[in-house]
Amino acid sequence: MSIAPNSPGARASAAGLTAYPALRLASLASAAAAAGIAVVAFFAASPGARATNPPPPVPSISPDTARSGSLLVKTSKGYIEAIRVDTDVDIAVSGPTARARVTQVFRNPTDGWIEGVYVYPLSDGSAVDSMKMVVGKRVIVADIAERKKAREVYEAARADGRKAALTEQERPNIFTNSVANIGPGESVVVQIEYQEPVRQADGRFSLKVPLVVAPRYNPAPVAQQVRFDDGGSGWGSDPVPDRARIEPPVTDPRTDPPDNPITLPVTLTVRLAAGFPLAEVASATHQVTVEQPAPDTRTVALAGPVPADRDFELTWTPTASKLPSVGLFRERVGKDDYLLAFVTPPAVDAAAAPKARDVTFVIDNSGSMGGPSMQQAKASLIYALDRLRPADRFNVIRFDDTMTRLFDDTVPADAEHLGQAKAFVLRLEASGGTEMLAPLKAALSDTRPHETSHLRQVVFLTDGAIGNEQQIFEAIARTRGRSRLFMVGIGSAPNGYLMRRAAELGRGTFTAISTGGQVQERMQALVQKLENPAVTDIEAQLSTADADLTPGSVPDLYRGEPLVLAAKLGKGGAAGTLAISGRIGDTPWSLSLPIDKAAAGRGLSKVWARRKIDDAEVARAMNRMTQDEADKAVLALALDHHLVTRLTSLVAVDKTPSRALDVPLTRADVPLELPAGWDFDKVFGPAGEPGPERRAPVERRAEHGDPDGIFDARRVARPTRPLPPRGAVVAAVASPSQGVVLPTTATDAELRLMAGLVLLGLGLAVLASGAGRRRRPA
Amino acid sequence: MTATAAVAPRRRINPRVALAATLVLAGLWFAGQGLWIHAKAALAQVLLERAFTASLASGQPVKPWPWMDSWPVARIAVPRLGRSSIALESVSGQALAFGPGHVSGTPAAGEPGTAVYAAHRDTQFAFLGQMRRGDEIRVTRRDGVVARFRVTGTRVVTWDASGIDAAAPGHHLVLSTCWPLDAVTPGPLRYLVEAERADEAAGE
Numbered sequence: 001m002s003i004a005p006n007s008p009g010a011r012a013s014a015a016g017l018t019a020y021p022a023l024r025l026a027s028l029a030s031a032a033a034a035a036g037i038a039v040v041a042f043f044a045a046s047p048g049a050r051a052t053n054p055p056p057p058v059p060s061i062s063p064d065t066a067r068s069g070s071l072l073v074k075t076s077k078g079y080i081e082a083i084r085v086d087t088d089v090d091i092a093v094s095g096p097t098a099r100a101r102v103t104q105v106f107r108n109p110t111d112g113w114i115e116g117v118y119v120y121p122l123s124d125g126s127a128v129d130s131m132k133m134v135v136g137k138r139v140i141v142a143d144i145a146e147r148k149k150a151r152e153v154y155e156a157a158r159a160d161g162r163k164a165a166l167t168e169q170e171r172p173n174i175f176t177n178s179v180a181n182i183g184p185g186e187s188v189v190v191q192i193e194y195q196e197p198v199r200q201a202d203g204r205f206s207l208k209v210p211l212v213v214a215p216r217y218n219p220a221p222v223a224q225q226v227r228f229d230d231g232g233s234g235w236g237s238d239p240v241p242d243r244a245r246i247e248p249p250v251t252d253p254r255t256d257p258p259d260n261p262i263t264l265p266v267t268l269t270v271r272l273a274a275g276f277p278l279a280e281v282a283s284a285t286h287q288v289t290v291e292q293p294a295p296d297t298r299t300v301a302l303a304g305p306v307p308a309d310r311d312f313e314l315t316w317t318p319t320a321s322k323l324p325s326v327g328l329f330r331e332r333v334g335k336d337d338y339l340l341a342f343v344t345p346p347a348v349d350a351a352a353a354p355k356a357r358d359v360t361f362v363i364d365n366s367g368s369m370g371g372p373s374m375q376q377a378k379a380s381l382i383y384a385l386d387r388l389r390p391a392d393r394f395n396v397i398r399f400d401d402t403m404t405r406l407f408d409d410t411v412p413a414d415a416e417h418l419g420q421a422k423a424f425v426l427r428l429e430a431s432g433g434t435e436m437l438a439p440l441k442a443a444l445s446d447t448r449p450h451e452t453s454h455l456r457q458v459v460f461l462t463d464g465a466i467g468n469e470q471q472i473f474e475a476i477a478r479t480r481g482r483s484r485l486f487m488v489g490i491g492s493a494p495n496g497y498l499m500r501r502a503a504e505l506g507r508g509t510f511t512a513i514s515t516g517g518q519v520q521e522r523m524q525a526l527v528q529k530l531e532n533p534a535v536t537d538i539e540a541q542l543s544t545a546d547a548d549l550t551p552g553s554v555p556d557l558y559r560g561e562p563l564v565l566a567a568k569l570g571k572g573g574a575a576g577t578l579a580i581s582g583r584i585g586d587t588p589w590s591l592s593l594p595i596d597k598a599a600a601g602r603g604l605s606k607v608w609a610r611r612k613i614d615d616a617e618v619a620r621a622m623n624r625m626t627q628d629e630a631d632k633a634v635l636a637l638a639l640d641h642h643l644v645t646r647l648t649s650l651v652a653v654d655k656t657p658s659r660a661l662d663v664p665l666t667r668a669d670v671p672l673e674l675p676a677g678w679d680f681d682k683v684f685g686p687a688g689e690p691g692p693e694r695r696a697p698v699e700r701r702a703e704h705g706d707p708d709g710i711f712d713a714r715r716v717a718r719p720t721r722p723l724p725p726r727g728a729v730v731a732a733v734a735s736p737s738q739g740v741v742l743p744t745t746a747t748d749a750e751l752r753l754m755a756g757l758v759l760l761g762l763g764l765a766v767l768a769s770g771a772g773r774r775r776r777p778a
Numbered sequence: 779m780t781a782t783a784a785v786a787p788r789r790r791i792n793p794r795v796a797l798a799a800t801l802v803l804a805g806l807w808f809a810g811q812g813l814w815i816h817a818k819a820a821l822a823q824v825l826l827e828r829a830f831t832a833s834l835a836s837g838q839p840v841k842p843w844p845w846m847d848s849w850p851v852a853r854i855a856v857p858r859l860g861r862s863s864i865a866l867e868s869v870s871g872q873a874l875a876f877g878p879g880h881v882s883g884t885p886a887a888g889e890p891g892t893a894v895y896a897a898h899r900d901t902q903f904a905f906l907g908q909m910r911r912g913d914e915i916r917v918t919r920r921d922g923v924v925a926r927f928r929v930t931g932t933r934v935v936t937w938d939a940s941g942i943d944a945a946a947p948g949h950h951l952v953l954s955t956c957w958p959l960d961a962v963t964p965g966p967l968r969y970l971v972e973a974e975r976a977d978e979a980a981g982e
Contacts, residue, residue, distance in 0.1 A: 155890055159948075665947065740881055740884055740894050740940050740942040740943075740952075741881075741937060741938055741940065742881065742935075742937045742954045743869040743881065743937075743954075744937070745897055745898050745899055745955045745956045746899055746964040746965070747815050747900055747901065749812045749813075749816055749900055750962045751812070751962045751963065752808045752812035752815070753811075754812075754962070755805075755808040755809075755812075756805045756808030756810065756812060757805065758805070759804045759805030759808060760801070760802055760805030760806065760809065761805070762801045763798045763799070763800070763801030763803075764798070764802065766794060766797055766798040767794075767798035
């Protein structure tokens, strides 16, 4: 074999073993003697020489390959082969609660046996308590079990060829249904039911039905991001330990339009029995038909099947110009009575000179905000800036996977500063990942913690498309200080769980803006909350001794928000009163409600249990409970009330096997739609390339640097995405069809050793020849 | 010949000697680095073995040395070849210098799915080339569980299209290293030893 080792091209042809040049030990050893000098030149540049090895390509996560089970493998048939899930949502609203039945039909269009896996969203307050699987004419009712045990039962059935369904919670607002052993051409129906309280704020009642899990930005487990346990054990962990579970494939709306044909068609009906005469019933997000059987009831239906690419929202208002300020409902389940109370505190007009405010606005300009979301966010922020008073101070922070603080600290809201801020906001463009932790901490860091002249507020505008919620919650609980955090959820499918919990921990509110038309109205309501005194020091007490009231510590309320209390009444039962007291601004406020006047409600026990579970999670985030205590509390409540939680799952197993054991079973993840208004390229990058949301961020946005020395364009130490092989491992989780990505497992020990020996030999040779020549003249 | 002429060449550094010295020093430097990589791999295993034993006893992860950012998660042993190695919870370049790494995104050995461990072809996993179908691989996990696997076959794949499904039904184990085994430059190919769980706990 002839060797010319220092030219990569020659090397490839000389080695000629594979398409990839690889120097063989033996050939190199023989070459060492023959072509000594050339080899030296080659090795002396050892690092450079190694770099000539072509860098392995970064695996693509375009929808063609992302999480594609064999059913989605790029064939000439493309996505036609994908498993389909039809969804029907049927919701009955009775007074303060809603009971929803979600029916998913898993249809297998292929001629193989498959396991369907569908990641879907539910409202973050939903208590999932029932799951049924329908196979042919048999209905199998699921049992609640601890998550691990439920999975074992499911996996055993899957291996035995029996049909089985499993409902697991990934986040309080993300669930997964897995259905095993769906035969060729067969359909299996899975039906889940959940209970949730109706939302009420600013004179409006509303119900939200999330229909799509937006692709999440999951920060990579790089060193800067590692989260350390509170126990001080020094062991860090991945900020998103379950990233694989919440990264289903996503279809590109350009190649697979969501409505032609609809891959995930949804039909939806709401039977509304409000309990009071209704004025307006409308959906800002979807076209609906509204029937009116009676003054206080409506039947609302979607105009036709719609693609699951945006959340559904229904709002209704009572006819009377004044909203009912109090609602009291009771239900008896088994031996216990449950109570649900809504109380809207009276609006006390702000004092003549309202307190000055110190507001930090944070705006998300990551790729997921691209399109209408970014416009809504900008419009909302501009609106809020316009409402600042001269006595107020403010600052603006923008972030994607980098962040910029407009001013060093909050500055007076004078015309000059506001002008700069508006120019800064209008220039923002959506791109990059969503690293939310750094800007959150920057916004919460308070340079004047003891100041009493100003109220410190943080207004955070984002779609919350992230997977490291827990990290965010912990940061808020630890660093909130005197600041109040107001979350503004932007876009067609914001992460409601993140928003609501963050606002709760930050003692602020959550405002959702899902269409451009809502900006004005909702921001106006938010500004009212920001400007008017909050209702603070709220205490609620039941006269019966052993009643269990939730939330345990009542959060502050803002203008237009009701206090929502759920309780399990003790032995006293329906007798007694519910006493509430607090302060609106500086004015004391108190109220006493006789429990026996409560109207009948439905599903209150589930609402109560779900809120108790939330309480435990909040206590955990605030370090008032250890992880073990919280787990124990959650598990007991979940098993008692038959609820799906992060620790419990519902599992249904058919008794009769249907798949012969020698026939293979393939897993098929149901590809999700991209939320409406999202830009596929901004999230995943141009076809074939991992996009900015998932790829190592490149240096950019120099234009936000300061053109005239005004802006302090400071960059946080950017948590860069690891490059392959580590980054590739992250990507690999999302593409099992390509398989797990394997790290580089070669050292250059031999290379260095041999280079060393050759150099050593040469050195000695030079020395020897020199010595020989010197001796000769003597 | 004058005296000065005789002294001058001695004071000047002989370029030939300088070249020779540079070459020798560079040679020692490179050879030392090469040896150091092997020494590090061998030495680390001693410390890792100790940390792993402590970890088994306490049930908690134990760092092998204070500034290491990973910890031992399993002992991988091949009784027929008399080889055993302590694997770390990471496949970062740093961790791989010391021992096999557990590829993230894959389950621990013995759990449902496919557990993947990777190590350098010239140190810890140099023995993969001698493994045969039917060989036993014994993995002792940090929690004390011992899972026994039986080798079902070997494959060569590219790093980004391994075809390994981490969520595959059953209990699988894959050991991965770079291919070709005797190459000296890194390349895109990987050599896989695939095994299936062989003890009663497999349950299927």
